[in-house]
Amino acid sequence: MLLYIHIPFCDSKCSYCSFNSYVDKFHLKQEYMLALEVQLKFELNRFSAQEKSIESLFIGGGTPSTVSPKLYEPIFKILKPYLQNNIEITSEANPNSASYEWLEGMKMLGVNRISFGVQSFNEKKLKLLNRAHTPQNAVDAVNNAHKIGYKNLSIDLIYATLGDTKELLLHDITTAKSLPINHISAYALTIEEGTPFASKPQMSKETLELTSWLFEELEKEELQALPANRYIYEQYKRAKVNIDYHIVLEKCYYSVPFKFLQKEVEVRYSGHHVRIYYNNEIIATHPRLRTVGMFSTLSEHRTPDHAYIHDKWNPQRFDSWASSIGEYSTKFVTNALERADYPEQAYRRILAVLKLAKDYGYTEFELALMYALEHNTTTTKSIKSILDKRLYLQSSSSNNHSYSTPNLFNTHSNIRGADEYQ
Numbered sequence: 217m218l219l220y221i222h223i224p225f226c227d228s229k230c231s232y233c234s235f236n237s238y239v240d241k242f243h244l245k246q247e248y249m250l251a252l253e254v255q256l257k258f259e260l261n262r263f264s265a266q267e268k269s270i271e272s273l274f275i276g277g278g279t280p281s282t283v284s285p286k287l288y289e290p291i292f293k294i295l296k297p298y299l300q301n302n303i304e305i306t307s308e309a310n311p312n313s314a315s316y317e318w319l320e321g322m323k324m325l326g327v328n329r330i331s332f333g334v335q336s337f338n339e340k341k342l343k344l345l346n347r348a349h350t351p352q353n354a355v356d357a358v359n360n361a362h363k364i365g366y367k368n369l370s371i372d373l374i375y376a377t378l379g380d381t382k383e384l385l386l387h388d389i390t391t392a393k394s395l396p397i398n399h400i401s402a403y404a405l406t407i408e409e410g411t412p413f414a415s416k417p418q419m420s421k422e423t424l425e426l427t428s429w430l431f432e433e434l435e436k437e438e439l440q441a442l443p444a445n446r447y448i449y450e451q452y453k454r455a456k457v458n459i460d461y462h463i464v465l466e467k468c469y470y471s472v473p474f475k476f477l478q479k480e481v482e483v484r485y486s487g488h489h490v491r492i493y494y495n496n497e498i499i500a501t502h503p504r505l506r507t508v509g510m511f512s513t514l515s516e517h518r519t520p521d522h523a524y525i526h527d528k529w530n531p532q533r534f535d536s537w538a539s540s541i542g543e544y545s546t547k548f549v550t551n552a553l554e555r556a557d558y559p560e561q562a563y564r565r566i567l568a569v570l571k572l573a574k575d576y577g578y579t580e581f582e583l584a585l586m587y588a589l590e591h592n593t594t595t596t597k598s599i600k601s602i603l604d605k606r607l608y609l610q611s612s613s614s615n616n617h618s619y620s621t622p623n624l625f626n627t628h629s630n631i632r633g634a635d636e637y638q
């Protein structure tokens with residue numbers, strides 16, 4: 217819950233001010249603070265405020281420093297159970313009325329941030345705005361607050377007033393920055409209805425050039441250098457490290473150190489690079505590949521001395537699996553392993569292709585592989601297509617071939633031979 221308390225008293229009415237504040241009702245201060253107690257209790261009840269539920273308290277105005285800390289005491293007493301530990305309690309203050317005693321008294325009540333209405337450190341400008349303080353009042357008030365132990369101090373400055381020059385504003389900024397504050401709010405003067413400036417629109421002189429210059433001056437010491445490298449947009453996905461110790465990203469393959477075999481990793485990638493993380497630590501970096509089916513394999517990711525860490529999937533295992541199917545399976549596996557830069561790059565394809573033997577039967581599978589090798593088209597997709605369309609029936613080799621399959625095409629009981637038509 218956030219709480220704002222309004223104090224409607226001011227020492228003088230600034231010429232631009234349309235806030236709810238009065239310079240001629242000081243005799244009502246005590247009654248106002250009593251009424252505030254009643255109102256506060258009512259509102260806490262109305263909003264069913266719980267203990268420690270208020271996370272920020274702001275006392276604004278008007279000028280809260282026109283009311284003595286003593287008169288705030290009952291308010292803080294009511295609020296105490298509702299205030300969170302470490303709450304920020306801000307009070308606005310004007311330099312002429314924020315005396316050392318006032319600042320000290322408010323600190324004792326729990327206020328830990330003061331926002332000073334300084335507006336300018338130029339005597340003439342303060343008079344033009346009908347402010348009630350001098351530049352020296354402002355400097356003293358901020359220094360006193362710092363001395364008393366306020367860690368958070370802020371000042372308001374007004375710009376775009378008739379007569380503002382860069383020189384004048386630079387003096388305001390330099391003086392403000394020389395004080396022990398940690399926040400500056402700069403406002404352009406605006407002309408509000410019902411104020412003394414309402415009939416003098418010329419008092420406000422805002423230009424884009426002046427505003428840009430002012431904010432650059434305010435911020436430039438705080439601005440940090442741009443990063444040496446341009447911001448790079450990264451995407452994110454999770455992936456599992458395959459038995460070939462690669463992850464797949466958009467049909468391209470990237471290696472990780474073999475010890476992460478079959479672990480789930482996090483992949484962050486941009487148009488230029490792929491970074492792979494495990495438990496928030498980077499384990500591999502690769503340039504981004506664009507050609508489908510390409511591998512980026514770093515030799516240091518492989519097992520030492522070409523030992524195969526995976527006891528199930530290794531070249532010997534694929535060889536013996538292939539030879540249990542037949543001659544062309546063996547040829548296919550040998551070719552695939554030889555053509556890969558590293559044998560592991562062929563694992564996925566070999567696995568996918570050899571599994572087709574189970575689905576289609578060894579005989580048909582061998583014929584399909586024979587056809588595929590003859591036509592030099594050994595992708596998983598093309599071999600599957602050969603099997604589905606039984607393209608190997610058109611193969612010259614399949615007819616002349618000495619391959620020792622059962623006489624699949626002539627002896628099947630569903631095939632009616634030439635005799636049928638005699």
Ligand code: SF4
Pocket residue numbers: 225226227228229230233234235237277278279310333
């Ligand atoms: S001190 Fe603030 S609230 Fe009071 S008249 Fe000036 S601008 Fe308005």
